[in-house]
Amino acid sequence: MASFVKQSNNPQQKVTKRTIKFLSICTRPEVQKKILQTSPDSVIKAICNAAFNLQHNPEIHLSAKQKALFRKYNAHITSLTNPQISVQNKRKLLQTGGNPLLFTVLRPILASALSLLGSAFINITAGK
Numbered sequence: 001m002a003s004f005v006k007q008s009n010n011p012q013q014k015v016t017k018r019t020i021k022f023l024s025i026c027t028r029p030e031v032q033k034k035i036l037q038t039s040p041d042s043v044i045k046a047i048c049n050a051a052f053n054l055q056h057n058p059e060i061h062l063s064a065k066q067k068a069l070f071r072k073y074n075a076h077i078t079s080l081t082n083p084q085i086s087v088q089n090k091r092k093l094l095q096t097g098g099n100p101l102l103f104t105v106l107r108p109i110l111a112s113a114l115s116l117l118g119s120a121f122i123n124i125t126a127g128k
Helices: 011-025 029-038 041-056 064-072 074-081 087-105 107-116 119-125
Strands: none
Touching: 011 029, 011 041, 029 087, 041 074, 041 087, 064 074, 074 087
């Protein structure tokens, strides 16, 4: 029987997906910072897209602890979702805002970013 899930052979998308997956489980700040420094722009854009989804999607449910952290880092998240801020500045923000911002608040969203990098996201970006 034929599979209807379209697989991509694009190595850049595989790198992005694997990098985000690793960042979602990595707990060492020095490793996270180094990965964010050397990762391609597509990784930073995917994280920013996840932040946008967190900020604007009412169907995403957060725990009380995550909501408190979201309120605390709301200015950082707003900066990540601002289209007028360059990818380089967003990269620096992720490196300095680091551990609590990226890996506690955005951790539930990184899983959805990984699924977006699956079939639907690949089909949308393939035409660009």
